[in-house]
Amino acid sequence: MNPELTDQTKKKIEEIASHYATKDAALLPVLHLVQREKGFISQQEEKEVADLLNIKPIKVKEVVTFYTMFNQEQVGKYHIQVCSNLSCSLLGADSLIEHLKSKLGIGVGETTSDKKFTLKTVECLGACEQAPCMMVNFDYFGNLDREKIDNILDSLE
Amino acid sequence: MADKILTEHFGLENLFKIGVYMKNKGYEAVKKVLSEKKPDEILAEVKAANLRGRGGAGFPAGVKWGFVPKDIEKSKYLCVNADEGEPGTFKDRYIMTHNPHLLIEGIIITSFCVGIHTAFIYIRGEYEAVALRLEQAISEAYDKGFLGKDILGTRFKLDVYVHRGAGAYICGEETALLESLEGKRGNPRLKPPFPASIGLFGCPTVINNVETISNIPSIVLNGATWFCQMGLPKDGGTRIFGVSGLVKKPGIYELPVGTNLKEIIVQHAGGMKDGKKMKAVIPGGMSAPILTEEEIDINMDFDSLVEAKSMLGSAAIIVIDEETSMLDVLMRVTKFYSHESCGQCTPCRIGNSWINKIVKRISDGNGKRGDLDKIIQLANNMLGKTLCPLGDAAAMPVMSIIQKFREELESYIPLGN
DSSP states (O other), rough: OOOOOOOHHHHHHHHHHHTTSSSSGGGHHHHHHHHHHHSOOOOOOOHHHHHTTTTHHHHHHHHHHTTSOSSSSSSSEEEEEEEEEEEETTHHHHHHHHHHHHHHTTTTTOOOTTTTTTEEEESEEEEEEGGGGGEEEEEEEOOOHHHHHHHHHOOOO | SSOOOSTTTTTSTTTTTTHHHHHTTTHHHHHHHHHHOOOHHHHHHHHHHTOOTTTOOOOBBBHHTTTSSSSSSSSSEEEEEOOOTTTTTHHHHHHHHHHHHHHHHHHHHHHHHHOOEEEEEEEEEOHHHHHHHHHHHHHHHHHHTTTSSSSSSSOOBBBBEEEEEOOOOGGSSHHHHHHHTSSOOOOOOOSOOTTSSSOOOGGGEEEEEEHHHHHHHHHHOHHHHHHHHHSTTTSSEEEEEEEEESSSSOEEEEETOOBHHHIIIIIIIIIIGGGGOOEEEEEESTTSSSEEEGGOOBOHHHHHHHTTTTTTOOOOOEEEEEESHHHHHHHHHHHHHHHHHSSSHHHHHHHHHHHHHHHHHTTTTTTOOTTHHHHHHHTTTTTSSSSSSSHHHHHHHHHHHHHHHHHHHHSSSSSSS
8 A cells, every 4th residue: 555645735736726616627747746656656646636536536547548658557667658659750750769778678568677767658749840859758868969969878777 | 129039038047937028027927917907808819819739739729719609607628738748749848947937928828818716737747847846936926916815816727737657659639639738548538528628637638738828918918919929820829849959950940831841941950960871851840741852842831731631730840861761660669659659449459560560570570561561551441440630640651651762661572572
C-alpha cells in the first residue's frame, strides 16, 4: 500500500477545485498533482481522488486510461520520451531510438532493472524546429545526435 | 511601422516580465479599451479585421464572438486553445514563452468584449515549463491590477487559470477540449449545439487559439484597416509559419498572410538541408494534404490553399527531401492517427487502425496489389462520417500522398503479390 496523499496535497486539491464550476472538472490537474507526488496513479490513488472530488472511481479510471501522460505503473527515475513523429523521423529519430535501446539495454516501453530509466516513444512534442527531440521527465532536449544523447545520459545521476 | 505583430519584440531580454512588456506598449490596448471603448465597438473592429482562426479551421474570430448570446444570465467562458498537438506545429509555444503578456492582454480584451469573467488557457501537458511561465505572467498581471475583481478601477472582473492537458491530440478539437476541461475523456461532442451557445459547463463559450487571441491587442490599437493591410483584405494580419523537416534553418517566421510558400522555404528557412532536392511539402500541419515540389509556388492564405486542394491549417510547414521514402511518410501519418483517434466513431477508430495495418504490411514487404485502393476506400469511409474533424484530418493527407506518389508506393509492393 502506498501512503495516503499528504494533507498539503489534499489542501492544494481543494484550492484547484475552486477554479471550476463543478469540483469534478479539476480531475486532470489533480491527477497531475498526484502523479507528481506518487510517480504514477494506482488503483488506490484513483479511489482517493474519486472520494476527494465526489465522483465514482470508474470516472477516474476512464480518464487515467485515456490520457497517455498518466502512468498506470511505476516508471523509472528518468522517463525518456522520444518523439517518433514526422519531423523528428525525417531527421533520424529512428536511429536515436535504436541507440537508446542498445545503450540502456531495454526495449521501448520498458524500464531498466535498477528503475533508473524508462524508454518510450511519443507523438509530436511540439518542438519540431529542434528535431529530433525528446523529453526526460519534463525537460526538453533538441537537435539530438548520438553523442548528445550519451552526454545527457551521463549527466543523469 | 513594424511588419511583425506577435514576434516584434522577441529580441528583447526578459520580454516575458511585465515591466519589460509594459515599457514596449504593453497593456496600452487594455487601458484604451477599458477607458474608451464599448464592447460593440471592439466586436465591430475585430469583425472588420477579418482575423481568421489560427488554430487550423480559419473561422473568423469576430463572427465567432458574435454568436455568443448577449443578454443571458448564465456565466460565459473563454477557453484559449494552447493544446498545439498538430504535428509540425510549435508557434504557440514561442508566443507563450517569449510574450505571455501579449496573450493575457488579448484574453482581457476578448473577455471584456464578450462579457466573460472566467478564462481558461488549455495547454498541452508536455509544456510544463510554458505553463509555469504563463502562471507567473498571470500572477504579475493580477499584481498590477490587469486581472482580478476591479480591473483598473472599472469594476470589470476577470480571472484566468491555466489548465494542463495530459497527452491527447484530440483535445485540440474544441468540444473535446471542453470535455477535457470538465474532467472527462476527450471525446468530441455532437454539434450543434455549438460552444458559443452551449459550451463549458453548459454555458456560452468562446474558444480561440493562442495566436488568434494574441492578435487582438494590435487590432484594437491600430485598427482593422491596418490589420487587413498587414495581410489580405479577407484574411488579415500575419501568420507565424513554423518550418521543420529537411531545411537549413528550421524555426518560426512571422510573415504577412499570403506570403509565398516557396519564398518561406527558400529565402526564410534557408532552402534545403545538405543541398538535397525537395520532394514534397506539408503546408499546414500533418492533416493538410501534401503538395509536390511543383505545387509550392503558392500563397499561404486560407483561400489559396483551399483552391490548391490542401489547407493552411496551423501554418506548420514540413519539408521532405528526395531521399525520403513516401512509404515512410505514409507510415508516420497513419500511425499517428490510428494512435490518436479517440475511438468514439467507428469509421475513424477502425478505419485508421486498418489503414495503418495495411501500410505496415506494405512496409514489411508483404503488400498486395489493390492495397492502395483499399486504403483509399477506407479513407473515403471516414471522410465526413465522423463527429469531429479528426476523421477528415486523417483521410485527407493519406489520400493525397497516395494520389500524388502512387507510382513510388506501388514500387514497394512485390510483383506477383
